[in-house]
Amino acid sequence: MTAFILRRLGTLVPMLLAVTLLVFALMSLAPGDFLTPVKAQRDINPALIAELQKSFGLDRPWYEQYLRWLGNIVRLDFGYSWTYKVPVAELIAQRAPATILLSLCSLALAWGLAIPLAVLAAARPGSWIDRLTSSAAYFALAIPEFFLALLAVWFAAQTGWFPIGGLTSLDHDFLPLGARFLDVAWHLILPTLVLGLGGVAGTLRVLRANVLDVLRAEYVTAARAKGLPEKIVLFRHVLRNALNPLLSTVGYAFAGLLSGSLLVENVMNYPGLGRLVYEAFIREDQFVVLGSVMVGCTLLVIGNLISDLALAWSDPRVRYGR
């Protein structure tokens, strides 16, 4: 098992190399750089610009810049943000927890809601609960996340029940510990709902089909024949087998959440990685972009790894490491 984990983490290195190289090359191909807005100002001394260019390394060809950056990465130096004038590692360490928190909450919502609903729906196909959840899922999958985020902000503004954006209130730092926790939870409700709804719908559809498939298996008939209550048949025998295919897709669900949170964070003013990377892209703040892309890809690979491990844990037939 350890060998399997190590091998999987080993694939991270070529992937990070490829992604960062691609993103770096694409960004360098784009016209202009971080200093373009500075150059556009008339009252700036050309000597100063040249000096800045030299200190940022922007006077070198792009592949040389990339190699230099790579050399620093090996020494665990992620560079510093030109916009914020702080080390990239510090900036990301500030922002990443918010995005991870949001993604995990959405994932928990998706699974917590979809699993019981899917089992209930599949237990009686064609019943009102089955038809209701199926059509609701169909509808939910058609709503773009950013539109849902807009609707959520509109809802919050109209009712005043929820904060309009952000992760904390203005007076957050002065609150006692318990109140701080509640404050964050209160701010998380709408973004979690927005980001999680698509997940609920997608999980529901896949899981319902899986449960229907498993229900036809002979061991289910056997379990019923030996007189087990239907509840135990459904949740212990059927669900556990139906979950397997879904477990292996958690990693990809994580990829979707990372992309989705970029849009949702921007609309809902949520201080996470998505907003950081978007703003850095717009300002061509190279090292922040590269750092965030690396963190995003790493999270993705780790998500995939965890889902594979969960699969091995839940299904004894799955064996890795050979």
Next chain:
Amino acid sequence: MGADLVQSLLRRPAGLVSAILLLLLYGAALFAPFLAPTVPSAQDLNRTYHPPTALVWQEGRLCVRLYRLVDPSTATYEPLAGQAAHLRWFSEGAAYKLFGIIPAKTHLFTVEPPAVVYLLGSDATGRDVFTRLLYGSGISLGIGLVGVFLTSLLGLTIGGLAGYLGGWADSLAMRFTEFLMAVPGLYLLLALRAALSSRFPSDATFLLIVVILSALGWAGTARVVRGLVLSLRERPFILAANILGQRPTVILFRHLLPNTFSYLVVAATLSVPGYILGEAALSFLGLGIQEPSSSWGLMLGQAQDIKIFMLNFWWLLTPGAAIILTVIAFNLLGDALRDAVDPRFRLPGR
């Protein structure tokens, strides 16, 4: 396949409803300039954030209510009691070019100026949301079709070649698709958009977006086509073609790829929404379609103003409803198509 497929599709309620819906949507996009009461760039700074004008039946004709601006700071309008303007059918209005070539002036309906008809209200500069929605539908819906066509072509060629050739070509193509599918899509989208924007003139943004979305979207199609080709390759009819001494290109393009078409049609229909949503997301972030053109994503992007939420200008969110309607229609059509093509046919991974 063609006529039979259409017949069996239209016999299904979901297929019929979605086909009619999509015909209406694309028809509206095609005839947008005629259906819209004005042109999308027509501003009216005295009527910003105008609410949708109510339609009333008066003196035996359909009329629009007239409104008075009560408070400019909160854009509060109040209907003038009993006052209304007739709708003029097939009347002359602002000049436009139908299909981009035929110059015309006739609109389906207009009202006598200075009155205005805002079926879905007006935006921050007093432009008609209904008109912009119609004009924007051409771009939003068009990107779906063109994008899917390009992607299918790319996926079919690459997947077909990879499956047929096997060996290093296969593993190269597959590693590349895995890479594309493993990277968070929006990151690559942003990077590609930044790099390619200088290669396209500003009025070719439409093309730029299609190219970007297709460049990222072909991986899934290619993988499935490869899988299908791999299994088809072992079938007796391919063996027969081999024994008859047909050239590999003929086998690939005449025998293997046509057999993947039924899958491709279904998959293409089901992936149109992805392109519509992708364009909407890009334009929403301000990186897609630019003013003065309009698209659904761009309109939603411009609706991200706290004023709009606080003062409840809900009509500015209608492009979102249009997106949802289109996506549902395409999903329904795709599902019905899948059932029509082969009831036992299951798409992998869905």
